[in-house]
Amino acid sequence: MDQEAYLDFEKNIAEIDERIEGLRHVTGSDDDFDLDEEVSGLEKKLEKILDQTYAKLTPWQKTQVARHPKRPHCLDYINGLITDFQLLAGDRLFGEDEAVVGGIGRFRGRSVVVIGQEKGNDIETRLKHNFGMAKPEGYRKAVRLMKLADQFNMPVLTFVDTAGAYPGLEGEERGQAEAIASSIDACFSVGVPIVATVIGEGGSGGAIAIAVANRILMLEHSVYSVISPEGCASILWRDGQEAQKAAEALRLTAQDLKDLGVIDDIIAEPRGGAHRNPTEAVLKTGEAISGALADFNDMTREQIRREREEKFLKMTRAE
Amino acid sequence: MSWLTNYVRPKLQGLAGKRDIPQNLWEKCPSCGAMIYHRELEQNAQICTQCNHHFRLTVKQRLDILFDDARYDEIELPEVKEDPLDFADLKSYPDRLKSARKQTGRPDAMTVASGTMEGQKAVAGVMDFSFMGGSMGTAFGEAFITATELAALQDAAFVMVTASGGARMQEGILSLMQMARTTLAVRKLKEKGLPYIVLLTDPTTGGVSASFAMLGDIAVAEPGALIGFAGARVIEQTIRAQLPEGFQRAEYLRSHGMVDMVVDRRQLRHTLGTLIDLLRRPVSDKPY
Numbered sequence: 227m228d229q230e231a232y233l234d235f236e237k238n239i240a241e242i243d244e245r246i247e248g249l250r251h252v253t254g255s256d257d258d259f260d261l262d263e264e265v266s267g268l269e270k271k272l273e274k275i276l277d278q279t280y281a282k283l284t285p286w287q288k289t290q291v292a293r294h295p296k297r298p299h300c301l302d303y304i305n306g307l308i309t310d311f312q313l314l315a316g317d318r319l320f321g322e323d324e325a326v327v328g329g330i331g332r333f334r335g336r337s338v339v340v341i342g343q344e345k346g347n348d349i350e351t352r353l354k355h356n357f358g359m360a361k362p363e364g365y366r367k368a369v370r371l372m373k374l375a376d377q378f379n380m381p382v383l384t385f386v387d388t389a390g391a392y393p394g395l396e397g398e399e400r401g402q403a404e405a406i407a408s409s410i411d412a413c414f415s416v417g418v419p420i421v422a423t424v425i426g427e428g429g430s431g432g433a434i435a436i437a438v439a440n441r442i443l444m445l446e447h448s449v450y451s452v453i454s455p456e457g458c459a460s461i462l463w464r465d466g467q468e469a470q471k472a473a474e475a476l477r478l479t480a481q482d483l484k485d486l487g488v489i490d491d492i493i494a495e496p497r498g499g500a501h502r503n504p505t506e507a508v509l510k511t512g513e514a515i516s517g518a519l520a521d522f523n524d525m526t527r528e529q530i531r532r533e534r535e536e537k538f539l540k541m542t543r544a545e
Numbered sequence: 546m547s548w549l550t551n552y553v554r555p556k557l558q559g560l561a562g563k564r565d566i567p568q569n570l571w572e573k574c575p576s577c578g579a580m581i582y583h584r585e586l587e588q589n590a591q592i593c594t595q596c597n598h599h600f601r602l603t604v605k606q607r608l609d610i611l612f613d614d615a616r617y618d619e620i621e622l623p624e625v626k627e628d629p630l631d632f633a634d635l636k637s638y639p640d641r642l643k644s645a646r647k648q649t650g651r652p653d654a655m656t657v658a659s660g661t662m663e664g665q666k667a668v669a670g671v672m673d674f675s676f677m678g679g680s681m682g683t684a685f686g687e688a689f690i691t692a693t694e695l696a697a698l699q700d701a702a703f704v705m706v707t708a709s710g711g712a713r714m715q716e717g718i719l720s721l722m723q724m725a726r727t728t729l730a731v732r733k734l735k736e737k738g739l740p741y742i743v744l745l746t747d748p749t750t751g752g753v754s755a756s757f758a759m760l761g762d763i764a765v766a767e768p769g770a771l772i773g774f775a776g777a778r779v780i781e782q783t784i785r786a787q788l789p790e791g792f793q794r795a796e797y798l799r800s801h802g803m804v805d806m807v808v809d810r811r812q813l814r815h816t817l818g819t820l821i822d823l824l825r826r827p828v829s830d831k832p833y
Contacts, residue, residue, distance in 0.1 A: 393774070393775030393776075393780050399801050400801070401803050402755070403754035403774040406755035407756050410725055414725075431751070438725045451721070463634055472634075476717045486629075488719070539690075542629075542683050542726070
């Protein structure tokens with residue numbers, strides 16, 4: 227991996243990676259030294275350290291992993307899981323917002339609507355997708371696509387990955403708040419199953435706008451929160467540097483949310499996080515979504531709608 | 546300080562301290578700076594007599610203005626698990642709740658009451674910005690659901706008065722989920738054909754604006770009220786530019802198509818009553 231791809235708690239991992247890389251270089255050039263054994267020893271060690279490190283990530287570390295630039299993003303999931311994907315653009319009201327990617331395609335043979343926030347993988351695509359921060363047009367496009375899904379009886383798969391809705395002048399002028407509210411409402415309206423997967427960062431209102439679903443899944447090291455740890459720290463601790471403490475207090479990890487009854491399932495990530503093996507992460511997510519969708523095969527449209535309503539009515543109520 | 550003041554003052558202070566002097570006889574208008582006698586303000590629905598600035602109201606003041614003859618029944622609200630996340634920042638959440646309760650005399654940021662507005666049956670939900678910034682947590686969510694259910698039970702319109710900075714951070718993801726739960730409650734109310742009128746008051750932002758507050762069948766705003774999704778400071782930092790005059794104020798929202806009307810508080814009850822009447826009685830029995 228690139229040096230920049232290591233997180234600040236991964237120094238020892240970076241070191242071993244470097245040594246393995248160095249030894250491979252040597253073995254490749256000189257047959258006298260059979261260092262295979264040493265390499266495989268180091269690889270075992272690396273696996274162990276990755277397992278240990280990733281088994282006990284702190285909430286703040288998980289936030290960093292969730293935001294990792296190399297983590298698979300929405301389009302990676304679409305490319306890996308959806309065939310015949312047709313990207314559909316525009317809200318039919320104002321414009322096209324590429325922070326929200328949407329379209330129709332086939333998931334394991336079945337027509338589906340896909341909606342998700344895309345953060346981008348390099349400077350060019352990050353700018354194109356506005357870092358996954360949607361404007362009202364993005365949410366209005368989501369509403370339009372949910373209606374399309376409802377009309378043609380296609381399940382909706384959403385991929386949540388955003389720091390939040392875009393806080394800008396135009397967004398306010400065009401009703402960012404109303405757009406998010408209407409998107410939540412649209413989620414409740416459809417007679418088809420919605421499966422939402424938090425693949426990275428579930429940032430507040432911008433995230434829940436497309437995450438009011440029959441099944442809510444989270445990747446093992448993704449986070450989902452009412453406010454970013456930095457934002458929370460700067461308000462409640464009056465110091466953005468206290469993000470670590472805020473991350474602990476907010477209970478934003480997948481494990482916390484499962485305990486709190488907010489999500490249904492956690493998707494295990496490959497060793498060392500989804501960014502170390504995007505292909506495996508995408509495949510496992512596909513399995514989980516497929517399992518979640520199967521629950522609705524024998525349900526009527528009205529039952530599906532009601533199931534979602536009851537889920538949210540009960541949610542956050544103490545037993 | 547001379548020996549004289551040193552010697553005399555404690556005695557005088559002791560005498561003065563015992564008398565109950567009413568505070569804030571004069572209120573300074575935050576908009577134009579005029580000093581207004583409190584009785585005058587009271588008689589004018591807490592509106593500045595000089596510049597028409599609408600002062601923020603207490604829950605009681607709001608309910609008194611909303612309902613006919615200031616008569617209404619306050620509804621008991623469900624209790625929720627306190628401090629579900631065991632949250633502490635510089636202060637613990639239970640401590641913050643305790644001081645907010647002491648300060649406002651209310652259990653949380655939402656009060657629900659029922660009565661009539663110009664003779665029309667109505668349930669009102671009133672948010673209290675002075676209770677932890679009117680923030681929306683699980684108690685609020687349950688209160689909101691209760692209010693909509695009560696409206697359905699009483700076959701009454703639901704008038705929601707918003708004033709909030711958004712979700713309650715101290716309840717983390719559980720507070721975020723109230724955006725969905727309140728939206729669902731609005732949906733159920735609309736299915737029953739009952740009017741849902743939102744009165745947006747100063748200030749309404751964040752997760753509250755991005756859920757039930759923007760879903761009214763009719764959206765009424767109070768003059769000058771700050772209404773928006775993101776905070777002005779965050780936006781200024783993001784776009785690195787100054788925001789236009791009147792940004793996120795009620796009149797700005799009206800001109801951008803986000804609210805139906807901006808109504809002077811003195812006309813408020815009449816307007817609400819007329820709206821409910823129009824929505825609920827398609828044919829009038831009044832002579833025309």
